[in-house]
Amino acid sequence: MSESSTEDQPSTEDQQATEDQRATEDQRARLESLREMLADDPASTFLRYGLAMQLKSLGLAEQALTEYLRLVNETPDYLATYYHYAALLGEEAREEEGVAVARLGVTRAEAAGNSHAKGELLDLIDELDG
Numbered sequence: 457m458s459e460s461s462t463e464d465q466p467s468t469e470d471q472q473a474t475e476d477q478r479a480t481e482d483q484r485a486r487l488e489s490l491r492e493m494l495a496d497d498p499a500s501t502f503l504r505y506g507l508a509m510q511l512k513s514l515g516l517a518e519q520a521l522t523e524y525l526r527l528v529n530e531t532p533d534y535l536a537t538y539y540h541y542a543a544l545l546g547e548e549a550r551e552e553e554g555v556a557v558a559r560l561g562v563t564r565a566e567a568a569g570n571s572h573a574k575g576e577l578l579d580l581i582d583e584l585d586g
């Protein structure tokens with residue numbers, strides 16, 4: 457019977473690095489898939505929103521902000537955009553812009569009678585103003 461040497465096993469740091477690399481590869485593959493699907497259906501709000509979220513998760517904030525802005529301009533009634541757009545602006549130290557986007561979202565949520573979205577946006581405004 458042989459004992460397993462700890463030298464033969466990858467370290468916790470090595471395992472984490474491998475998992476991180478795999479996750480990044482998966483995220484980049486999802487990003488490419490979204491871009492390909494959008495090429496086939498450029499008017500898809502759902503796909504464009506997914507693209508913006510994926511860009512954000514990859515740390516590509518400016519590209520994500522561009523997609524969020526496009527969503528607000530092209531599909532202003534897609535309420536989920538306002539929260540994530542405003543929050544990302546806040547993360548990028550652009551709080552005033554974030555508040556302006558969130559306020560626009562509040563107006564849209566009121567018009568749609570969506571009190572849940574309105575409440576989340578008002579909470580975000582408080583957070584960004586704080």
